[in-house]
Every structure is written in structure tokens, then in C-alpha cells.
Amino acid sequence: MIAAKLPASSPRVKKHIFEPFFTTKEKGKRTGFGLSTVHLMVTDVVMPGMSGRQLADRLLSLRPEVKVLYMSGYTDDAIVHHGVLDPGIAYIQKPFAPDAFASKVRQILDGRAPST
Numbered sequence: 001m002i003a004a005k006l007p008a009s010s011p012r013v014k015k016h017i018f019e020p021f022f023t024t025k026e027k028g029k030r031t032g033f034g035l036s037t038v039h040l041m042v043t044d045v046v047m048p049g050m051s052g053r054q055l056a057d058r059l060l061s062l063r064p065e066v067k068v069l070y071m072s073g074y075t076d077d078a079i080v081h082h083g084v085l086d087p088g089i090a091y092i093q094k095p096f097a098p099d100a101f102a103s104k105v106r107q108i109l110d111g112r113a114p115s116t
């Protein structure tokens with residue numbers, strides 16, 4: 001759904017769009033279209049071994065321009081200690097409809113929604 005709205009959304013690109021090192025450019029050329037051009041990390045709040053907030057903190061230390069969208073199927077009470085319900089944090093509750101997800105992503109990328 002996101003790929004269809006982005007440039008270079010051929011079937012070949014759509015098939016590989018979320019592979020972190022996929023590029024449409026030849027080797028030795030500038031970075032092509034790929035995950036790094038989307039500038040958004042989507043992560044679950046609760047994961048084994050590392051929370052979504054810890055993952056985001058690690059990424060943001062390397063790429064501070066990246067925006068983060070957290071999601072969870074847990075209740076607010078269960079995730080509040082993970083720090084993702086703080087003001088200024090972009091969050092979507094699971095389950096969500098594809099249109100709701102696409103809308104939230106668009107708001108974040110357009111700067112109309114809070115994001116880390």
C-alpha cells in the first residue's frame with residue numbers, strides 16, 4: 001500500500017521494497033530507491049530481547065532523521081512502562097485496518113503526527 005504511492009513502484013521494486021539493502025541503482029552509483037528513502041521505522045512495542053523503544057533509540061543514535069511509529073496489541077496499561085505513550089510519540093493500536101495504518105504513516109511522513 002505504501003509502495004504503490006512511491007516513485008519507481010514497478011513490480012520488481014515492490015517485491016523488494018522492504019529489504020534494507022535493496023537499491024534500484026547500479027553498483028557504485030548513488031543510493032537508489034529503498035528502505036532508507038522511506039525515513040520511517042515501524043516497530044512493535046513488545047518484542048523478545050529488546051523493546052521497540054530500545055530498537056528505536058539505537059537506530060536514532062545512528063540516523064536521527066528517521067521517524068518512528070510504534071504499534072502494539074497490548075493495552076495502554078501493559079505498555080506504559082515502555083515509554084511509548086509519552087507525548088510526542090507516534091503510536092497505533094493493533095489491530096488496525098490497512099487504511100488506518102496508511103493514514104497514520106502519511107501523517108507522520110508529512111509531519112502532521114508526533115514521531116520520535
